[in-house]
Amino acid sequence: MQTVDIAFWASVLSIAMAAGTSLVYATVGEIFAEKSGVLNLGVEGMMIMGAVSGFAAAYHSGNILAGVVTGSMVGGLMALIHCFVTITLLADQVVSGLAITLLGGGLASFLGQRLGVDGTPLVGLIGPRLLQIRIPYLSDIAYIGDVLFNRDIMTYSLYIVVPLVAFYIRRTRPGLFLRAVGENPQAADVMGVDVVKCRYFYTVIGGVFAGLGGVHLSLSYTPGWTESITGGRGWIAVALVIFATWDPIRSVVGALLFGGVNAIQFRMQAIGTNVPAALLNMLPYLLTIVVLVIITYFEGLRKKVGAPDALGLPYIREERV
Amino acid sequence: MKISVEPRIEASSGLRFVVMSTSILCAFMFGGLIMGIVGVDPVDTYVAMLEGAIGRPEYWSQGQFYSITETLVKAIPLMITSIAVGVAFKMLFWNIGAEGQLVVGAIAGSGVALFAKDYGLQSPYAGINVILMCLAGIMGGGLWALIPAFLKTRFKVNEIITTLMFNYVAILWYQYLFNVVWKDPEGMGFPGTAKFDGVWILGRISGRLHWGLGIALFSGLLVWIILDKSKWGYEIRVIGQNIKAAVYGGIDVNGNVLKVMLFSGGLAGLAGTVEVSGVSYSLQEGLSVGYGYTAIIVSWLSRLNPIAIMIVSVVFAGIMVGGDQIQMTMGLPSSVAYVLQGAMLFFVLGGDFFVRYRMTLTKGQRHADS
Numbered sequence: 001m002q003t004v005d006i007a008f009w010a011s012v013l014s015i016a017m018a019a020g021t022s023l024v025y026a027t028v029g030e031i032f033a034e035k036s037g038v039l040n041l042g043v044e045g046m047m048i049m050g051a052v053s054g055f056a057a058a059y060h061s062g063n064i065l066a067g068v069v070t071g072s073m074v075g076g077l078m079a080l081i082h083c084f085v086t087i088t089l090l091a092d093q094v095v096s097g098l099a100i101t102l103l104g105g106g107l108a109s110f111l112g113q114r115l116g117v118d119g120t121p122l123v124g125l126i127g128p129r130l131l132q133i134r135i136p137y138l139s140d141i142a143y144i145g146d147v148l149f150n151r152d153i154m155t156y157s158l159y160i161v162v163p164l165v166a167f168y169i170r171r172t173r174p175g176l177f178l179r180a181v182g183e184n185p186q187a188a189d190v191m192g193v194d195v196v197k198c199r200y201f202y203t204v205i206g207g208v209f210a211g212l213g214g215v216h217l218s219l220s221y222t223p224g225w226t227e228s229i230t231g232g233r234g235w236i237a238v239a240l241v242i243f244a245t246w247d248p249i250r251s252v253v254g255a256l257l258f259g260g261v262n263a264i265q266f267r268m269q270a271i272g273t274n275v276p277a278a279l280l281n282m283l284p285y286l287l288t289i290v291v292l293v294i295i296t297y298f299e300g301l302r303k304k305v306g307a308p309d310a311l312g313l314p315y316i317r318e319e320r321v
Numbered sequence: 322m323k324i325s326v327e328p329r330i331e332a333s334s335g336l337r338f339v340v341m342s343t344s345i346l347c348a349f350m351f352g353g354l355i356m357g358i359v360g361v362d363p364v365d366t367y368v369a370m371l372e373g374a375i376g377r378p379e380y381w382s383q384g385q386f387y388s389i390t391e392t393l394v395k396a397i398p399l400m401i402t403s404i405a406v407g408v409a410f411k412m413l414f415w416n417i418g419a420e421g422q423l424v425v426g427a428i429a430g431s432g433v434a435l436f437a438k439d440y441g442l443q444s445p446y447a448g449i450n451v452i453l454m455c456l457a458g459i460m461g462g463g464l465w466a467l468i469p470a471f472l473k474t475r476f477k478v479n480e481i482i483t484t485l486m487f488n489y490v491a492i493l494w495y496q497y498l499f500n501v502v503w504k505d506p507e508g509m510g511f512p513g514t515a516k517f518d519g520v521w522i523l524g525r526i527s528g529r530l531h532w533g534l535g536i537a538l539f540s541g542l543l544v545w546i547i548l549d550k551s552k553w554g555y556e557i558r559v560i561g562q563n564i565k566a567a568v569y570g571g572i573d574v575n576g577n578v579l580k581v582m583l584f585s586g587g588l589a590g591l592a593g594t595v596e597v598s599g600v601s602y603s604l605q606e607g608l609s610v611g612y613g614y615t616a617i618i619v620s621w622l623s624r625l626n627p628i629a630i631m632i633v634s635v636v637f638a639g640i641m642v643g644g645d646q647i648q649m650t651m652g653l654p655s656s657v658a659y660v661l662q663g664a665m666l667f668f669v670l671g672g673d674f675f676v677r678y679r680m681t682l683t684k685g686q687r688h689a690d691s
Contacts, residue, residue, distance in 0.1 A: 041481065085667065089674035094415060094481070095621060099666040102614055106659025107355070113654035114359040232489050239482045278497035285486040289472070296478045316326070 010143040012263040013256070017147060018221055020252075020259030021155045022047070022213040026237035027244065027251040028165055029209025033079070034241060035169060036202040037182040037310040040082050041097025044234025045104020046207050050075040050214025052108040052122070055225045056115040059127035067128070068154075068215050075211015076204045078104060083200045090314045101234070109227050122225040130154060130220040154216050158252075166248040178202060182308030185315040195315050210234065232285065239288045243295050246307065254291075261287055324680055332676045344672035348664040355660060366647055366657065373646020374639035388642065390528040394600065396638035398423065398592040398612045399619060400537040403630045404544050405588035406613070407620035411548060412561040412581055418469065418484030419589040420613025421491030422462035426590020427597045428495055429461025430454045431604040434521035434597070435503065435514060447520045454521060455536070455594050462590015463583040465491065470582035474575040492609050499604045513605030523599040531599035538631065540588060545627035557581060589613065611659070615641075618666045637662060 026043050033040045040046075054071025058064050078100055085096045113121045130152035139149035169175040177198065180188035185195045217229050236258055244250035265280040353363030376388035402419045409416035433454045437443050444450050469483035498514075505515040523531045548554035560567040560574055567574055592612065597604060619637050623629035644658030 081667065085671045089671045090678070091670045091673060095666075096670055098417070098617055099663060099670060102618065103660065103663025103667060105614075106656050106661075106663045109656035110355070110654045110660050111359070113656065114361075119360060232486070235482060235485050239479075239486075242479070276497055276501065278493045278501075282490045282493050285489045288486050289478075289483050292478050292482060293472055293476050297476045 006143055008267070010147055012260055012267060013147045014150075015263030015266060016256045016259030017151060017155060018259070019262040020255035021152075021158065022216040022221060022233060023237055023240060023255035023258055024158055024162065024252055025154075025213035025216060026210045026234060027240040027255060028162065028248050029075075029206035029213070030237055030241045031169075031206075031244070031246055031248055031251065032165075032178075032209070033203040033206035034311055035178050035182045035246060035308055036199045037185060037308055037313065037315070038083070038086065038199050038203045038206075039093045039097060039312040040079065040100070040203060040206060041094060041238060042078060042082055042100025042104065042207075042234075043210050043237050044230055044232065045101035045108075046075040046078040046210035047104075047214035047217070047234045047237075048108040048230045049078055049104045050211030051218040051229050052112050052115070052214075052225055054211070054215035055127060055218035056111070056122060058219055059122070059125055062128060064128045064130060064219060067219055068212070071215030071218075072208045072211040075214065076208040079204045079207020079210070080200075082207075083203045086314065087196055087199050087203075090316065093312050093314075112225050112227060123227075124224070126224060128219070129223040130216075152220050154212070154220060162248050162252055169248070179308070182310055185310050189317065195317070199315070210237075213237070236284065236288050239292050242307075243291055245295075245299070257291075258284055258287065324682060326678050326680055329677060329679045337676055340672045340675050341669065344668040345665055347668045347672075348661060351664045351668070352657065352661045356657070361653060366651070366653060369647050369651055370640065370643025370657070373643040373650075387528060388646075390530040392635065392639045392642045393530050393534060394638075395641050396635045397531075397533040397537045397599070398596050399615060399638050399641075400631055400634040401540055401592035401595065402589050402612045402616035403619040403623070403634050404541050404627055405585045405592070406616045407623070407625045407627065407630055408544055408548070408557070408588070409581055409585040410561075410620055411625050412557045412577065413564075414470075414473075414578055414581060414585075415481045416466065416469075416484050416582065416585050417481055417617065418466060418487045418586070418613070419592075419616050420609060420611065421484070421488035422466050422586040422589035423593040423596070423613055424488075424491040424495045424609050425465040425593070426458035426462035426587075427593030427604060427608055428491075428498060429590065430458035430594030431503075431514060431517075431597050433457040434517040438518070443518070443520065445520065447522065447524065450520050451523055451598055454598055455591055458590045458594025459587040460590070462593065463587035465590070466582045466586020467579065470579050474578050488613065495604065495608070499606070503604060505603075514603045516602045517598070521598060522602055523595065529600070531595075533595035533599040536591070536595055540591070541627045541631045544588075548627065553577075553580075589616075615659075615662055618662050621666065622669055 026047055030040060030043055050071035053074040054067040057070035058067025061067070082096050082100050085091045086093045112123065116122045116125055132150050132152050133156070135149040139145045141149070169178060177188060177191070177193045180191060181193055181195050181198045188198075189195050213233070214230065217233070218225055222229060240251055240254040240258070243254040261283045265283060268275060268280060269277055349367070353367070356363045356366055372388070374388060374392050376386065380387070402423055405422070406416055406419050434450075437450075437453065442453070444453075465487065466484070469478075469480050469487060472478040472483055473480045500512045503514045505513060507515070523533055525531045526534065548557065556567070556572045556577055559570065559572060560577055564574065593608065596608060601608065615637060619633050620630055623633045640658045640661055644655035647653040647657065648655035
């Protein structure tokens, strides 16, 4: 009985890893943007654009790398629009982020119906996909071997990227400047940091990461293109940033938790339970709300909310006297 | 030489008009660019969309106004949800959940229409039944919106994420109802509830256009009066403009968040009820087509003014009908409509810079101190 349970949880964790990968990319990206003081609610739009363009590029070129590169660049490009509108033109970050999401959704749907062969839809096409790479010996470790060492290249990359990003933000000089810009842009300006350039840079990086998250969906997790491919994952990523209190390492825990809900959902459907699929499908969204309530409540108690002080505020240099 | 930027004290209405029309023109040009990239002729497409939205003069002279009534049919839910969203935005409460509130309102309204007679609550008069149904829809949408509002006031939970997550939950719930629980056993296996009895249906004005238009216009006027003339409207505006001043002035901010969200969600719920009672006559696929999201764009472009919202929603409904038209006649994706709407929001948002700020060329020395 005991062994069966462990095997069950190992398989849940395995699906959680696959489902959580896109969330980690999107969340880490949003952490970069928010650390620099830019709230980008366009994650959902950048992800879905990354998913559609990445799949289309991979399909037509037959080259998976082309898909990954295209998806990430399109994500970055979407973020660049957000930068221009909010940083240069000083528009409201909330509205601009929503606009990115709405425009991204519409554009992805439009492109998805035109980017197939000779203007036909992409839906239903089967293109190249990221394969799982089994690492010899390591993947043979009981239970966790398969969970950790039988994954695709984008998940493996995170093993390096996440600690690296955490180290970069916390321990390096550019990381310090990044935090300074998000916490107190006036002071950062005095230190000699170019606030505008810094915010542009990290917000675009955030878009690249969101694009990668989308690419992972259309090239690995649910290979192919469907209009509801992201299904609110971008918004879950925005919530995960709060859950992770702006810490990349903790975002992995959150992403696994949400991925795990997906996995339990699959498992229960496979076993054939009496719980309707619709109710199981509600779980990730309800969990997001529950987690958000708990986190906000306890952060409030500690009087220390982890958000950068200048998050969401435009920076106008002329205002400095 | 250096460009310096300073806030404008006051922008003339002429400047606003020029900036607004340039922005919208840019949005259409952006749409045309995207069409060009994927090999579609933008001019043909725009002309086809316009014809889809308003028809042709020769049809009008024959007394055919099909396109116009179709546009108005779509304008009804869009108008009500945009007004709903606008009220919440007015006090800077980001209600992104109008889509879900619309759906829950439709569920509540349909529930009443389908089951009220089992409890002896059905009147022989359609008017009374429809009012009962609308009240159910208002309560459904309002209570659904009240949950994120409560989480905001009690736990300070970010309302953007909660209202949005509730959209997904509401849509899954609604799909479950019409696919499983309330599915019509005599529906030949097609998903959807049974059709409502005739006494639960909104009367029609012309073609498919129903009296929901009256409800939408009434809601707009009501909200305009509330926001502009009432003490409550004054409180909402003060909270939106300066929350600190509102607190100093003794305005109950949390109470207003709850009240406004009950009201905003109630209106969105009303839109859902009007849609099932006026258009589909049952709970079925096709209710959630993004009115709640388009409403965000409409209300923002209208600067949250209910009268402007009523006009802009008709224009946006026209773009949606035009999108459907090019899908049917030219085989082009109807999502062109969403691309255009999203682009419009962007260009107007960006263009607003030229209204709010003045740019002047100055000699570089002026900033020598920095």
